Amino acid sequence: MYQIVQKEQFSEKVVKLVVHAPRIARSRKPGHFIILRIDEQGERIPLTIAQADKGAGTISLVVQKVGISSTRLCEMNPGDQILDLVGPLGKATHIHKVGTVLACGGGVGIAPLLPIVEGFKKAGNRVVTVLAARSKDLIILEKEIRQWSDEVIIMTDDGSYGNKGLVTTGAEQVIQREQVDECIAIGPAVMMKFTALLTQKYNIPTQASLNAIMVDGTGMCGACRASVGGETKFTCIDGPEFNAHQIDFDELILRLGGYKNEEKEAWERVIG
Amino acid sequence: KERTTIERVQMPGLDPIERIQYQDREVNLGLDEASAITEASRCMDCVNPTCIEGCPVSINIPKFIKNIERGEMHEAAKTLKETSALPAVCGRVCPQEKQCEAQCFYTLKLKKEPVAIGYLERFAADFEQNSGSISVPETAEKNNIKVAAIGSGPASLSFAGDMAKLGYDVTVFEALHEVGGVLKYGIPEFRLPNRVVDVELASLEKMGVKFERNFIVGRTASFDDLKEEGFHAFFVASGAGLPRFMNIPGENFNGILSSNEYLTRVNLMNAAKSEFDTPVLRGKNIAVIGGGNTAMDSVRTAKRLGAERAMIVYRRSREEMPARVEEVLHAEEEGIEFLNLNNPIEYFADENGRVNRMRLQKMELGEPDASGRRRPVVVEGSEYDIPVDVVVVAIGVSPNPLVPSELPELKVSRWGTIEVDPETMQSSIPDLFAGGDIVRGGATVILAMGDGRKAAAGMHQYLQTKQ
Ligand SMILES: Cc1cc2nc3c(=O)[nH]c(=O)nc-3n(C[C@H](O)[C@H](O)[C@H](O)COP(=O)(O)OP(=O)(O)OC[C@H]3O[C@@H](n4cnc5c(N)ncnc54)[C@H](O)[C@@H]3O)c2cc1C
Ligand SMILES: Cc1cc2nc3c(=O)[nH]c(=O)nc-3n(C[C@H](O)[C@H](O)[C@H](O)COP(=O)(O)OP(=O)(O)OC[C@H]3O[C@@H](n4cnc5c(N)ncnc54)[C@H](O)[C@@H]3O)c2cc1C
Ligand code: SF4
Ligand code: SF4
Ligand code: FES
Ligand SMILES: [Mg+2]
Incomplete structure (x- = not known):
């Protein structure tokens, strides 16, 4: 059992949970994720490790309500126990010194971006971060991101905060203004797709972190497969980060809808 | 007589x-x-x-x-x-x-x-x-030497039993939330009820064997971490979990999944029961590719989940099927259709990317190949299409790469299986032994168990001479 020790409500739909998992807190690296199962009835869902505190033996997860499992998780409180939690999973981000890094985070993708931004900054890079969301209350972890960025540009769809526009608008401004050596994009698949198209135009090496549907997270089921450079990869063990210019985003987007009807049924059964 | x-x-x-x-x-x-x-x-x-x-x-x-x-x-x-x-x-x-x-x-x-x-x-x-009166094997006096088994399939379980009998302090580490390996997540209830496995697990626990679930050795903790925590030797039985696909056009459409995914959803996650959150795809026409036990388990599961046509698509004939004879008989009794001497070559999908049709090619049997089975040969111009809502690919598995990828100095074969001495099951790393499917590729429960026993004997001898 894995106890929730702290909870913070970022917005109506986004919650940060700090969970006691000392071994994982010790062994995780930026880019890693975990898979958890709330209780006996629960499904196994992957979540990125946003932060970890070795001393306290805790990891932080930032969860957005999208369906039955994420909603049930967001409704849990400090003191509650998560039945199963395994990790760290996936390959860690390849963090190195390149010069200037452009980090793009969309919505709940800002959470997994945080440890990567921190890592690149600590490795001696200049880090410019673009945070994008639909509206002001969905821009999360701004303070933490600022701590590790030389500059932060905020974009909202409705202009309720920062500049009005999409992540790509902010990113392109940076690219036109200065030399960018590497880009990392994490967020909804569509956001990553357009960021990848943008950086491809400018020939900037780009990593994107895929959010494929997963079950075990250990390479056993193949639910998480994605086409990268014309080859089938398993996101959980070969990724989750891949060369964004080689990812078949359209396939990924279709595959994310692979269980739409079943997910709707589950939602209706439980929530009504 | x-x-x-x-x-x-x-x-x-x-x-x-x-x-x-x-x-x-x-x-x-x-x-x-x-x-x-x-x-x-x-x-x-x-x-x-x-x-x-x-x-x-x-x-x-x-x-x-x-x-x-x-x-x-x-x-x-x-x-x-x-x-x-x-x-x-x-x-x-x-x-x-x-x-x-x-x-x-x-x-x-x-x-x-x-x-x-x-x-x-x-x-x-x-x-x-x-x-109700199960004989729990006698165990020697505890020697307080800690050893680890990695994976909780039949190889590890038999290893753990033998080591506990010899007095060792055994911990079995399992990546999933449930102990038993394929016996739990793969083989369905209608063939092997979980309670049968649970009884055996309970008697191992009585013998002092400890189980750590949600623990990936190499990730949650490294081998070095575990050594520091006092583990003297390791038995790797991490199985052949990596599903193979055919790499034919359209194979990544929705509705096409590995037998491991399909069976895990149903057996480990209880997806067929409405009170559980994990979904499983249902359909009218379900095709399962392959002729082994995994294929039979998948197609019979499909029938039970309401498929009108649950079909086996197999590129050889019934005689070459690697599945247990009884499973094939049971499948026939249950109204499973067998499209033998057929092979899929392409899939097609609707506008949502959900598979709706597959293209098959007829095969005939040629000369025997290395395995002694007659090689399937394509019948030119024999392509035809059938409607499908779900396709389960059950054409085999590769060794689980997790442990080898964490141990660069470990000797593995061209196929990714761990190389061991066939008598002692010792690998190229002296305090690391291995057995079961990670050594053999996809094999059988009894062979995995046999390996576990050999490894226990091998490790015991190794630790005795080392002390
Ligand atoms: C490596 C990785 C890291 C992730 N990190 C985070 C994170 O830090 N915070 C966060 O809020 N979300 C994260 N996600 C996404 C998160 O796992 C899904 O939002 C969640 O599983 C949805 O489950 P649900 O039952 O609430 O929604 P459902 O209604 O069941 O599904 C809604 C949508 O979520 C996706 N989804 C459903 N089941 C799964 C599954 N088992 N695995 C992956 N995606 C699924 C599908 O696209 C689906 O259409 C991550 C996903 C991956 C693969
Ligand atoms: C659907 C199906 C039906 C089958 N039917 C039959 C049959 O009828 N008869 C027969 O004899 N054989 C059958 N087999 C084959 C048989 O089940 C296997 O040969 C046998 O289970 C192999 O045992 P094992 O101990 O090597 O590993 P497995 O049973 O594969 O277990 C390995 C375990 O290790 C875990 N693991 C992997 N890496 C790590 C790690 N780093 N840390 C912790 N845990 C890890 C995995 O999660 C898994 O649970 C079938 C297989 C399948 C898939
Ligand atoms: S089971 Fe063994 S001992 Fe009995 S008849 Fe057959 S071969 Fe002989
Ligand atoms: S364990 Fe040996 S005797 Fe028993 S069924 Fe298997 S092969 Fe036959
Ligand atoms: S989640 Fe099962 S193989 Fe990746
Ligand atoms: Mg769900």
Whole structure:
């Protein structure tokens, strides 16, 4: 059992949970994720490790309500126990010194971006971060991101905060203004797709972190497969980060809808 | 000899029409005591019991069968446990027709149906489980030497049992939230109920074996971490979990999934039951690609989840099917369609990317290949399409790469299997032993268990000489 020790409500739909998992807190690296199962009835869902505190033996997860499992998780409180939690999973981000890094985070993708931004900054890079969301209350972890960025540009769809526009608008401004050596994009698949198209135009090496549907997270089921450079990869063990210019985003987007009807049924059964 | 005139017993089973309504009702019901004793009396207690040579762990078959004939069921179970850690499992899932029963005197010399060794093994093991008085093997005095088993499939379970008997402090680490490996996440309830496995797990716990779930060795903690925590040696039995696909056009459409995904959703995650959150895809026309046990388990699961047409698509003929004969028979009884000598070459999908049609190509059998099976050859111009809503790919698995990728100095073969000394199961790293599917590729429960026993003996000797 894995106890929730702290909870913070970022917005109506986004919650940060700090969970006691000392071994994982010790062994995780930026880019890693975990898979958890709330209780006996629960499904196994992957979540990125946003932060970890070795001393306290805790990891932080930032969860957005999208369906039955994420909603049930967001409704849990400090003191509650998560039945199963395994990790760290996936390959860690390849963090190195390149010069200037452009980090793009969309919505709940800002959470997994945080440890990567921190890592690149600590490795001696200049880090410019673009945070994008639909509206002001969905821009999360701004303070933490600022701590590790030389500059932060905020974009909202409705202009309720920062500049009005999409992540790509902010990113392109940076690219036109200065030399960018590497880009990392994490967020909804569509956001990553357009960021990848943008950086491809400018020939900037780009990593994107895929959010494929997963079950075990250990390479056993193949639910998480994605086409990268014309080859089938398993996101959980070969990724989750891949060369964004080689990812078949359209396939990924279709595959994310692979269980739409079943997910709707589950939602209706439980929530009504 | 009168014994030889007795007919081989029939396994009583649920009616096919009824059983396909339930995902979790065991098909074979097991022998009753009277028919077990009659069947046991067919065994001629041969001077040269060739059946034993057919058993990968050399169970003393005539001895346990004669115990049954005399009504000494607990003795029979004890005899089985001298060599097999999970007789209730092997009695159900061993390919007996290729192993012990293939070498029975009846098969070899009398050209009659063999003694039903598998049924009797299951009978004795179940008898003991049901009696409530299960003999927990005696364990030597604790030596407080910590050893780790990685993975909780049959190889690790038999390793853990033997090491506990020798007095070691054994911890079994499992990546998933449930212990048992393929026995839990792969093989369905209708063939191997979880409770049968759980009884065995409970007796290992009584012997002092510890289980750590949600723990990926190499990730959650490294081998070095575990050494620091006092583990002296490791047995890697991480299985052959990596599913293979065919790499044909359209294979990543929605609705096309590996048998591991399909069976894991249903068996480990209870996706077929509405009160569980995990979804599973249902459909009218479900095609399963392959001819092994995994394919049979998948297609019979599909039937139970309501498929109107549940089909096997297999590129060779029925004779070459690697599945246990009984599974193929049961599948036929349940109305599974067999599209043998057919191979998929492409998939098509609707506008949401959900598969709706597959293109098949007919095959014919040519010359035997390296495995001795006749090689399937394409019949040119024979392509045709059939409608499908779900496709389950069950064409085999590769070794799980997790452990080898964490240990660059570990010697692995071209196929990714861990290389070991076949007698001691010791790998190129002296304190690391390995067995089961991670060494053999996809094999069988009994071979995995045999490896676990050999590794226990090998590790014991290694640790003794090291001390
Ligand atoms: C490596 C990785 C890291 C992730 N990190 C985070 C994170 O830090 N915070 C966060 O809020 N979300 C994260 N996600 C996404 C998160 O796992 C899904 O939002 C969640 O599983 C949805 O489950 P649900 O039952 O609430 O929604 P559902 O209604 O079941 O599904 C909604 C949508 O979520 C996706 N989804 C459903 N089941 C799964 C599954 N088992 N695995 C992955 N995606 C699924 C599908 O696209 C689906 O259409 C991550 C996903 C991956 C693969
Ligand atoms: C659907 C299906 C049906 C089958 N039917 C039959 C049958 O009828 N008869 C028969 O004899 N055989 C059958 N087999 C084959 C048989 O189940 C396997 O040969 C056998 O289970 C192999 O045992 P194992 O101990 O090597 O590993 P497995 O049973 O594969 O277990 C390995 C375990 O290790 C875990 N693991 C992997 N890496 C790590 C790590 N780093 N840390 C912790 N844990 C880890 C995995 O999660 C898994 O649970 C079937 C297989 C399948 C898939
Ligand atoms: S373990 Fe398998 S091969 Fe050996 S006797 Fe039992 S059923 Fe036969
Ligand atoms: S070969 Fe057949 S008849 Fe002979 S001992 Fe073995 S099981 Fe009995
Ligand atoms: S989640 Fe099962 S293989 Fe990646
Ligand atoms: Mg869900």
